[in-house]
Amino acid sequence: MNNFTPCDIPVGVVGLGLMGSSIAVALLIxxxxxxxxxxxxxxxxxxxxxxxxxxxxxxxxxLLVHPVEYYVASLQVSEDYxxxxxxxxxxxxxxxxxxxxxxxxxxxxxxxRQDCVIASNTSAIPISVLQQFVSHPERFMGVHWAEPAYMTxxxxxxxxxxxxxxxxxxxxxxxxxxxxxxTILRKDIRGFVTNxxxxxxxxxxxxxxxxGETTIEDxxxxxxxxxxxxxxxxxxxxxxDFIGLKDNAEIIKNIFPKLNxxxxxxxxxxxxxxxxxxxxxxxxxxxxxxxxxxxxxxENFALFNRDIYGLAAKYPSDIVNHS
Amino acid sequence: MNNFTPCDIPVGVVGLGLMGSSIAVALLIxxxxxxxxxxxxxxxxxxxxxxxxxxxxxxxxxLLVHPVEYYVASLQVSEDYxxxxxxxxxxxxxxxxxxxxxxxxxxxxxxxRQDCVIASNTSAIPISVLQQFVSHPERFMGVHWAEPAYMTxxxxxxxxxxxxxxxxxxxxxxxxxxxxxxTILRKDIRGFVTNxxxxxxxxxxxxxxxxGETTIEDxxxxxxxxxxxxxxxxxxxxxxDFIGLKDNAEIIKNIFPKLNxxxxxxxxxxxxxxxxxxxxxxxxxxxxxxxxxxxxxxENFALFNRDIYGLAAKYPSDIVNHS
Numbered sequence: 001m002n003n004f005t006p007c008d009i010p011v012g013v014v015g016l017g018l019m020g021s022s023i024a025v026a027l028l029i030x031x032x033x034x035x036x037x038x039x040x041x042x043x044x045x046x047x048x049x050x051x052x053x054x055x056x057x058x059x060x061x062x063l064l065v066h067p068v069e070y071y072v073a074s075l076q077v078s079e080d081y082x083x084x085x086x087x088x089x090x091x092x093x094x095x096x097x098x099x100x101x102x103x104x105x106x107x108x109x110x111x112x113r114q115d116c117v118i119a120s121n122t123s124a125i126p127i128s129v130l131q132q133f134v135s136h137p138e139r140f141m142g143v144h145w146a147e148p149a150y151m152t153x154x155x156x157x158x159x160x161x162x163x164x165x166x167x168x169x170x171x172x173x174x175x176x177x178x179x180x181x182x183t184i185l186r187k188d189i190r191g192f193v194t195n196x197x198x199x200x201x202x203x204x205x206x207x208x209x210x211x212g213e214t215t216i217e218d219x220x221x222x223x224x225x226x227x228x229x230x231x232x233x234x235x236x237x238x239x240x241d242f243i244g245l246k247d248n249a250e251i252i253k254n255i256f257p258k259l260n261x262x263x264x265x266x267x268x269x270x271x272x273x274x275x276x277x278x279x280x281x282x283x284x285x286x287x288x289x290x291x292x293x294x295x296x297x298x299e300n301f302a303l304f305n306r307d308i309y310g311l312a313a314k315y316p317s318d319i320v321n322h323s
Numbered sequence: 324m325n326n327f328t329p330c331d332i333p334v335g336v337v338g339l340g341l342m343g344s345s346i347a348v349a350l351l352i353x354x355x356x357x358x359x360x361x362x363x364x365x366x367x368x369x370x371x372x373x374x375x376x377x378x379x380x381x382x383x384x385x386l387l388v389h390p391v392e393y394y395v396a397s398l399q400v401s402e403d404y405x406x407x408x409x410x411x412x413x414x415x416x417x418x419x420x421x422x423x424x425x426x427x428x429x430x431x432x433x434x435x436r437q438d439c440v441i442a443s444n445t446s447a448i449p450i451s452v453l454q455q456f457v458s459h460p461e462r463f464m465g466v467h468w469a470e471p472a473y474m475t476x477x478x479x480x481x482x483x484x485x486x487x488x489x490x491x492x493x494x495x496x497x498x499x500x501x502x503x504x505x506t507i508l509r510k511d512i513r514g515f516v517t518n519x520x521x522x523x524x525x526x527x528x529x530x531x532x533x534x535g536e537t538t539i540e541d542x543x544x545x546x547x548x549x550x551x552x553x554x555x556x557x558x559x560x561x562x563x564d565f566i567g568l569k570d571n572a573e574i575i576k577n578i579f580p581k582l583n584x585x586x587x588x589x590x591x592x593x594x595x596x597x598x599x600x601x602x603x604x605x606x607x608x609x610x611x612x613x614x615x616x617x618x619x620x621x622e623n624f625a626l627f628n629r630d631i632y633g634l635a636a637k638y639p640s641d642i643v644n645h646s
Contacts, residue, residue: 123574124573124574124577146549146552152548152549152552153548153552154545154548154549154552156545181544181547181548183537183541183544183545184541185536185537185541186537187535187536187537193531193536193537193541193542193545194545194546194549194550195574195578196527196531196578196581196582197524197527197528197531197542197546197550198550199574199575199578199579199582200523200524200526200527200582200583201520201523201524201559202559202563202571202575203523203575203579203582204519204520204523205520205559205560208516208519208520212510213508213510213516214508214509214510214516216560218506218507218508218516219516219520219558219559219560220557220558220559220560220561221504221506221558222477222479222506222516222517222558223517223520223554223558223559224504224554224555224556224557224558224635225475225476225477225504225555225632225635226469226475226477226517227517227520227521227550227554228554228555228631228635229469229475229476229477229555229627229628229631229632230624230627230628231546231547231550231551231554231555232547232548232551232552232554232555232627232631233547233623233624233627234543234547234624235542235543235544235545235546235547236524236525236528236542236543236546237528237539237542237543237608237609237610238543238609238610238620240525240602240608240609241602241603241608241609241610241612242602242603242620242624243602244601244602244603244604245592245595245596245600245601245602245608248525248592249588249592249593249596250447251446251447251518251522252522252525252526252588252589252592253588254447255518255519255522256522256526256585256586256587256588257586258519259519259522259523259526259584260523261582261584262579263579263580264579265572265575265576265579266575269568269571269572269575270572272568273568273572277568278567278568279563279564279565279566279567279568280564280565280567281567285563285564285568286560286561286563286564287560287561287564289564297561297565300556300638301553301556301557301565303638304552304553304555304556304634304638305552305553307634307637308551308552308555308634309548309552311627311630311631311634312547312548312551314630315623315626315627316623
């Protein structure tokens with residue numbers, strides 16, 4: 001991992017919550033001097049601690065080539081946006097509230113050069129909407145990370161209506177220094193690609209449970225061992241090729257008319273929201289968790305992530321005769 | 324793999340096409356004497372060759388504890404259904420045509436005991452329909468395997484309206500000798516669970532492509548690296564717990580109304596059917612393949628399967644404090 005040449009372009013991160021800290025770590029590992037803005041006073045204190053903690057985790061996982069202190073030395077944290085003045089790329093990771101983001105963009109733009117690329121880690125607000133708050137909107141885009149940002153390979157770059165494609169392509173090339181497998185989404189669609197596809201599954205799964213046609217446990221087991229057996233190797237369309245398209249068409253004719261088409265929040269989900277269940281975070285969800293169990297799920301996810309990418313790297317992303 | 328006590332109950336397999344041969348191999352490895360019926364004359368010759376070929380593959384992959392010939396010695400192949408007379412379990416793997424299956428069941432039932440469990444590997448015809456063709460329908464069920472049957476862990480046992488649950492549970496316990504992670508689907512739903520969930524994804528993915536909102540390549544890349552990073556570890560509902568249910572509800576409100584609800588075969592799929600494209604099988608699909616490339620996808624899938632299950636086995640299927 002991380003056998004790339006380090007990249008020494010100064011970059012900014014605004015917002016040092018869980019996600020922002022994790023992204024700052026990813027950028028530090030890639031070699032960037034990181035200028036981090038903590039708009040919330042508590043993050044000004046907690047942010048650097050979170051970052052150091054995660055760097056120690058990276059060290060243990062074998063992700064670092066230098067000691068932890070080497071990376072910490074490349075980090076500056078402040079509440080003062082003028083810290084961003086030499087950054088060529090600034091990533092916003094603040095709460096998903098339009099007004100807050102608008103205020104943050106005003107401060108970023110008034111403290112950076114006109115050609116500084118500005119990106120949001122949002123997964124809830126359309127890029128074309130956020131883009132309007134930024135002067136020179138062609139330099140604005142979505143850059144969507146997955147947790148933990150220093151370990152996952154997923155990175156979705158999303159263009160708004162006004163984004164210049166060559167700017168998105170510049171971030172795409174930068175993302176390889178971050179050890180990512182980036183994609184560029186040329187249109188700003190609601191929910192991005194992976195979210196859309198996953199919520200299509202959630203909708204159907206929740207509907208099957210409601211109708212008593214399967215159990216939560218069996219659905220998870222079946223999916224882990226069926227979809228899990230090809231997902232990382234093939235993706236969706238390659239899988240359809242592999243199964244054989246004619247069979248797919250036969251099954252489509254039978255299955256599409258039976259699929260759930262609801263727009264509403266399913267009852268079981270609404271009930272859990274009313275009960276303030278938040279999954280592993282509150283020990284109550286589709287499954288129940290003790291605090292220790294929840295912690296072990298977090299740890300196991302990080303470890304599994306490392307393992308599955310190690311496995312994926314053994315297989316070519318495409319098989320061509322001349323490879 | 325296959326560290327289980329071998330199971331010496333005689334079992335029958337009817338139909339020795341690609342799937343039937345592969346299932347026969349799985350049953351031979353588990354220790355069963357296998358009585359295989361080849362209703363098609365060409366399979367009477369080709370079936371045993373396919374089985375031997377796959378046993379050699381298993382040998383190379385380290386799945387066998389005895390020499391290939393040891394397993395071959397437990398196999399009998401015939402066109403004569405009386406070979407099934409001592410079987411306690413018979414699996415039907417013939418073509419997905421109701422009339423053919425009906426005729427096959429008549430022959431199975433007239434050559435076996437009344438308490439012999441009969442199962443179909445169908446993924447297209449409802450179990451409650453097929454069940455009507457069998458005397459003592461409470462002993463009939465769906466047992467749905469994934470290719471290659473001797474390597475994959477997925478096994479979906481589906482009850483029809485008249486299936487006795489204790490019979491399904493007997494097959495469930497037997498399936499552990501086959502090195503499977505079985506599930507029992509108590510109701511006979513169209514498309515079974517994993518198919519329903521996957522076609523919910525296919526519907527949305529095909530719709531995004533049609534609208535030009537993403538590309539085939541980007542969808543596959545994003546899914547391999549996003550969904551792939553947790554699928555085998557968590558499954559669907561655990562993943563929702565892990566993300567936090569409240570966030571899920573917010574996103575549901577935004578995304579469900581945007582999801583595709585079509586019943587029809589998507590145009591891009593229909594066009595490929597008209598052009599007789601069949602994915603890797605004919606070198607033409609969403610991607611193109613030379614014959615050699617298609618063969619390497621087959622090989623890589625088998626290898627990846629072995630690797631991913633090895634990886635899954637490192638992580639507990641559930642995390643509990645007392646584990």
